[in-house]
Each structure stands twice: as C-alpha cells, then as structure tokens.
Amino acid sequence: MILYTSMPHELIFPTEMNEYDKQKVVSYEGTSLLVEMTEGNNCTVLRVMSSDPADFMNEKFSPGAKITLT
Amino acid sequence: MGKNEKRQNESQNDGQDQPKEEQSSSLIDKIQQLGQTNVPQLSQDSKIHCLTIVGQIEGHMQLPPQNKTTKYEHLIPQIVAIEQNPKIEGLLVILNTVGGDVEAGLAISEMLSSLSKPTVSIVLGGGHSIGVPIAVSCDYSFIAETATMTIHPIRLTGLVIGVPATFEYLDKMQERVINFVTKHSNVSEEQFKELMFAKGNLTRDIGTNVVGPDAVEYGLIDGVGGIGPAIKKLNELIDINKESEEGIVQ
Numbered sequence: 001m002i003l004y005t006s007m008p009h010e011l012i013f014p015t016e017m018n019e020y021d022k023q024k025v026v027s028y029e030g031t032s033l034l035v036e037m038t039e040g041n042n043c044t045v046l047r048v049m050s051s052d053p054a055d056f057m058n059e060k061f062s063p064g065a066k067i068t069l070t
Numbered sequence: 071m072g073k074n075e076k077r078q079n080e081s082q083n084d085g086q087d088q089p090k091e092e093q094s095s096s097l098i099d100k101i102q103q104l105g106q107t108n109v110p111q112l113s114q115d116s117k118i119h120c121l122t123i124v125g126q127i128e129g130h131m132q133l134p135p136q137n138k139t140t141k142y143e144h145l146i147p148q149i150v151a152i153e154q155n156p157k158i159e160g161l162l163v164i165l166n167t168v169g170g171d172v173e174a175g176l177a178i179s180e181m182l183s184s185l186s187k188p189t190v191s192i193v194l195g196g197g198h199s200i201g202v203p204i205a206v207s208c209d210y211s212f213i214a215e216t217a218t219m220t221i222h223p224i225r226l227t228g229l230v231i232g233v234p235a236t237f238e239y240l241d242k243m244q245e246r247v248i249n250f251v252t253k254h255s256n257v258s259e260e261q262f263k264e265l266m267f268a269k270g271n272l273t274r275d276i277g278t279n280v281v282g283p284d285a286v287e288y289g290l291i292d293g294v295g296g297i298g299p300a301i302k303k304l305n306e307l308i309d310i311n312k313e314s315e316e317g318i319v320q
Contacts, residue, residue, distance in 0.1 A: 006226070015134035023135045025144075032144070051119040051148045051161070 028067060031055050041069045117159040118304060119152050121145065122166075127178070127200055129171025140167065142174040149181045159311070160304045163191040163208055169199025172224060172243055176200070176250060179207040183254055188307035192300045193217045193291070203247060206255040206290065209307055212300045213291045215282040221265045222277030256289030 003012065023046065025034050034047035045065045048056055061067060123145075125138030133139050152158050163182065169175070182189055182204065191208035193201070198220040205211050205219070213219070224244045248266075252259045265278040265288065272279065285291040293299065 010131075010134055019135055020132065049144050049148075051121050051152060053116050053118070053120050 025049065026069060028061055028069070031058075031061065033061055033067075035067070035069075038066070043067060043069060117157065117308075118162055118301070119158050119160075120162045120164060121148065122164045123178070123201070123204060124166050126168055127170030127175045127204075129174045139170075140178075142177055145178055146181060149178075149185065152187065153185055158187065160188045160190070160308045161185065161208075162300060162304055163189060163204070165191060165193045165197040165201050165205055166195040167197060167201040167204075169201050169220075172200055172247065174200075175204060176246060179203040179250060179254075183207040188304060188311050190300050190304040190307065192295075192297065193219060193285075194296070196220075200247070202290070203250045203254070206251055210293070210303050211255075211291045212293050212295045212303070213282045213285050214296050215294055217282050219280045219285055219290070220272070220277060221262070221280060222272070222275065223266055251290070255291070258289070261288060262290075 005012070021037075023034060023036055024043075025032055026043075027033075028035075031052075032049035033045050034049055035043040036046055037043045043066070045061050045063050045067060047063060048061065050056070056062070059065070123140045125140060126133060128137075128139040128141045149161075152161055161182075182191075189208040189210075191205050191211045193205050193211070193213040194217055195214070196218050197205045197213070198218070199222060202219050202221060205213070224240055224247065226240060248259060248262060251257065252262055265280065267276050268278045269276055271277060280288065280290065282291075282294050286294050293303075
C-alpha cells in the first residue's frame, strides 16, 4: 500500500495506547530510569536518564537489569 | 577415570556448591545485560556531567515507544540541575541525532547556550537538522572526522500548534534557526543559507550534508576530534572559569 501524503506515519496509524503504558519513567534510588514493566512490580531497565556518568556505571540499574519497584 | 575423579571432586565440593552456583548465575546475568562481566567504576563523583542527545528530538507529540527519542521534559530539568549543583563544573553534550522538533531543539539549544558553566559538544555519527543549533550552542564544539550534519530548510510533516501553518510562519521559524546558528558559530548567514538551499547534494531535495572537516572549514564547528580532545578542552575551560570566578571574589 502506498499512501500519498506528507502526514507522518504515526498520525495516520496511531500506536495503541497500551503500547505507551508498558514503558514508564521511574525514580529508583534517586536516578530516573526508563523501564518496561514486566509483571507486577518487576520491570526491566531500558535507559538511564541521568547526566551523571557515575549513574551509568552503577550495575544495579544498568540497561537490561531487572529491578523491583516498591 | 577422568569422569570418576571429577565426580569425586563434585561430591567433595557439595558444601560449597550453593554460593558457587549463585555467583555463576549472577555472572551470566551480567553477560546477558551488558555483554561483558564488569564495567569500570568511577572513583568518586564526577565534576563533569554528560548529556546524550540521541535518536529523534521529540516535540509536543509523543512518538511511539519503539522510537529512540530525546525528550525535552527530561533534558530541561537536568540542565537546570546542572546549573544549580555547585559540584558540577562542566557539561559535555554528546550528539548523535537525526533531528526532530524545531521548537524542542531550539529550547534545548537556548538552555545550553545560557548555561553559566563551561560546555563542550561532540557530534558523533550525525547531528542533523535541528541537531546543528544544539551542537553550536555550546562554548566549544567538536565533530568526529566521520560524523555528518545535514543542513536543510525547515520541513513540515504534521501540524504546527494544531493548525496548518502559512508559508510566512514557516519562514519565520527558519529565520529563528538561522539566527541562532549564525550567532553561536563562526559561519556567516550567507554561507549558512547557501548550504541550506544548495541543490544536487540530497536526492530530490535541497540542503547539504556536511562531513566533519568540512563543518570546521565552514566555521560551523570549532574543531575535529573525539572524546579525548573534548574532555581536554572542557577541563581547560573549567580552569579558565575557576580563575575568573576567583578574580571576582578578590
């Protein structure tokens, strides 16, 4: 299918709302993390949202780590 | 024979099996997460903070989660925190972006240019479109030799503040970008516009793709280099900043 339009793809085919709900920005031990909720309070870290390089060295919440929110 | 010996060893180690297994599973976890077993540790709080501007610069419309985006609502509070925290002495901005929302990009650029602490930017990979004002907004800018910046006129996909905008509105918006770039770099307005409206560089479009050393030649970026020269420059700027502050106190 070819769409002849200058409209962006996401305007024509909006993403389902539940896709947005899976990802959340949480504050964990003072650092903002972008996480993907798995089940219950468990989630996987996707991105570290910090400007402090030391936060990226913290193994506890390195991307891919599984953390439990309280 | 070998097997028997091994078994014996295993039975002897029975008591220690538990912690060993745990250790190896945490090691496997680490390999799965990071692709390596350990990461280097910083000794203490770093006086240099680092902002990474990657993927698309997200504007007022939230992009679907599979997109890699830089959100202004995340960056702006971080820049405010960097300005306020006396422990932070300098900021390194790392760009690898395809561009994105003009207003959000200009907002980040203005925040960076008005920061009182020394700032150095490096363009790695790409700093396209609205990434250009962000790169030049810092006190000193670097570009990697292989990195590129695409300079092109403002394009419109979608709506501006909910309504289709007139050509004059877009022209004004473009003027804002040109003014910012020419004010914060050594490129002249004529030169920048020439790059912006150049023909024959992009497929069926106008604009120029400027590669590392060319960006320096045009005066857009201050120097070619990577992380080493950038940190060195930032440390120099921090020292100069400290000296001038001490001068005021005396």
